[in-house]
Amino acid sequence: MRWNKFFISICLLTMACQVMAKDSVEVASEPENRYNKYVQKAFDRWDMLIPRQFIVQNAGNMGALSAGIGWEYGHRGMWETHLLFGFIPRHESSRMKMTVTLKENFIPWSIDLKEGWSVQPLSASIYLNTVIGHEFWKSQPKRYPDDYYEFMSTKFRLNVGFGQQITWQIPYKKRRYARSISLFYEVSSCDLYIRSKIIDHSVPLKDIIGLSIGLKLQTL
Amino acid sequence: MKKYLILSTLLFASCGDMFDTHPYDVDTDGRYHLNDKSLEIIEDRYANKDTLRIAFISDTHGWYSDTKDEVEALNQRDDVDFVIHCGDLTDTGTIKEFHWCCDILDGLKVPYIALIGNHDFLGTGDQTYNVMFGEMDFAFILSRVKFVCLNTNATEYDYMAAVPNFDFMEEEFTRDSTDFDRTVLIMHAPPYSDQFNNNVRKAFRRYLDFFPGLMCCVYGHNHNDYVTNIYHDDLLFYGIDCAEHRNYRIMTITPDGYEMEQVFY
Numbered sequence: 001m002r003w004n005k006f007f008i009s010i011c012l013l014t015m016a017c018q019v020m021a022k023d024s025v026e027v028a029s030e031p032e033n034r035y036n037k038y039v040q041k042a043f044d045r046w047d048m049l050i051p052r053q054f055i056v057q058n059a060g061n062m063g064a065l066s067a068g069i070g071w072e073y074g075h076r077g078m079w080e081t082h083l084l085f086g087f088i089p090r091h092e093s094s095r096m097k098m099t100v101t102l103k104e105n106f107i108p109w110s111i112d113l114k115e116g117w118s119v120q121p122l123s124a125s126i127y128l129n130t131v132i133g134h135e136f137w138k139s140q141p142k143r144y145p146d147d148y149y150e151f152m153s154t155k156f157r158l159n160v161g162f163g164q165q166i167t168w169q170i171p172y173k174k175r176r177y178a179r180s181i182s183l184f185y186e187v188s189s190c191d192l193y194i195r196s197k198i199i200d201h202s203v204p205l206k207d208i209i210g211l212s213i214g215l216k217l218q219t220l
Numbered sequence: 221m222k223k224y225l226i227l228s229t230l231l232f233a234s235c236g237d238m239f240d241t242h243p244y245d246v247d248t249d250g251r252y253h254l255n256d257k258s259l260e261i262i263e264d265r266y267a268n269k270d271t272l273r274i275a276f277i278s279d280t281h282g283w284y285s286d287t288k289d290e291v292e293a294l295n296q297r298d299d300v301d302f303v304i305h306c307g308d309l310t311d312t313g314t315i316k317e318f319h320w321c322c323d324i325l326d327g328l329k330v331p332y333i334a335l336i337g338n339h340d341f342l343g344t345g346d347q348t349y350n351v352m353f354g355e356m357d358f359a360f361i362l363s364r365v366k367f368v369c370l371n372t373n374a375t376e377y378d379y380m381a382a383v384p385n386f387d388f389m390e391e392e393f394t395r396d397s398t399d400f401d402r403t404v405l406i407m408h409a410p411p412y413s414d415q416f417n418n419n420v421r422k423a424f425r426r427y428l429d430f431f432p433g434l435m436c437c438v439y440g441h442n443h444n445d446y447v448t449n450i451y452h453d454d455l456l457f458y459g460i461d462c463a464e465h466r467n468y469r470i471m472t473i474t475p476d477g478y479e480m481e482q483v484f485y
Binding site for chain 2: 088089094129131203208211
């Protein structure tokens with residue numbers, strides 16, 4: 001139900017953008033006044049919502065493969081927000097499942113190398129993944145006694161990860177759809193696995209972490 | 221370029237198990253029908269053994285070190301024929317927990333079978349159990365004793381499934397009736413517990429009377445070792461403790477009767 005509301009709001013927002021875009025043609029030719037400044041400011045604000053990145057990555061407890069859009073902001077774009085859509089193959093279960101991930105990255109340093117290459121030695125991520133399906137619940141359903149499975153949700157997984165990336169600034173003449181391209185890897189774990197490790201330290205660290213490799217296009 | 225592509229593909233393939241798709245991805249990694257495979261060995265070895273000695277363990281979820289010690293303790297004995305796990309192999313039903321638990325139980329030098337516990341249902345855990353272990357209700361006969369393993373986790377289905385499955389019980393009253401004269405009933409959640417469909421707990425007790433020579437019932441779930449006649453009659457229920465409390469029970473079945481011994485490790 002809440003997801004429906006979310007999607008409807010997104011649709012309305014997109015429609016609003018189109019309406020405003022039509023208006024802009026008439027506004028541009030008029031002389032500057034307070035209204036025009038307001039319109040400009042409004043456009044600048046809405047511009048921030050335009051996705052600036054395209055990301056594709058595998059694994060990471062959010063499906064076999066995920067792809068989505070992203071925004072970078074803050075000082076030198078050291079903060080990133082990704083919205084990813086992935087799928088879990090059927091394997092031996094009853095069906096394939098879709099997942100949605102909201103991911104926040106913090107990339108504090110960038111070291112410039114030769115010929116447009118640069119390295120980001122650390123990226124720290126925290127991300128919330130949700131899997132779509134009737135098997136999963138947000139919090140324990142009413143059929144259970146109080147505090148039965150209170151510690152968890154089967155639908156939402158909180159993950160943390162650390163990684164590195166290498167970026168290539170595409171030379172101006174060669175640019176077509178993106179201005180830079182980054183290859184990254186990430187080592188991550190999810191709340192349930194970390195919990196297992198806390199309950200019993202004998203769970204090997206290598207068993208609770210997983211690798212993920214991805215590609216990021218800076219499209220705008 | 222081509223060289224790099226081949227190299228990276230090889231690298232990618234070699235670390236395939238380093239990529240985690242999802243905790244509930246039901247990737248059983250070739251572990252299929254473990255109960256059937258174990259039962260094949262058990263029935264082959266002990267179909268006509270005079271004295272059967274079965275180790276009952278339960279609720280190992282999360283306590284991997286204790287479970288390892290339990291396996292080691294059982295391996296030091298030479299008298300155990302096989303092991304029955306009364307359910308709750310995992311704490312949250314994730315695929316890795318199933319694998320971790322199986323990795324440890326695979327260390328047993330005797331075969332083991334496992335029932336499904338309520339925690340094993342979480343997420344896609346029930347599907348994982350179905351693929352890895354098999355049916356949730358099953359029965360087998362050794363030395364003229366029928367062991368009936370029942371799924372009693374009704375709360376996990378919101379009481380909307382046939383749990384406990386009376387049709388299955390009815391079939392087991394008479395299936396291969398010439399091959400057994402005694403019965404042992406094994407389940408995860410006992411009657412009157414938060415998982416049992418308590419609307420039918422008395423009907424359930426009546427049904428038990430139809431099992432030829434019912435000796436006793438064995439269950440897990442409650443995380444304590446407890447012997448009681450739940451229905452205040454002559455039928456004994458043995459509660460098997462969790463791994464954290466570091467004890468198990470050994471059931472010795474002879475042609476004249478049985479003994480149930482609690483062993484600490």
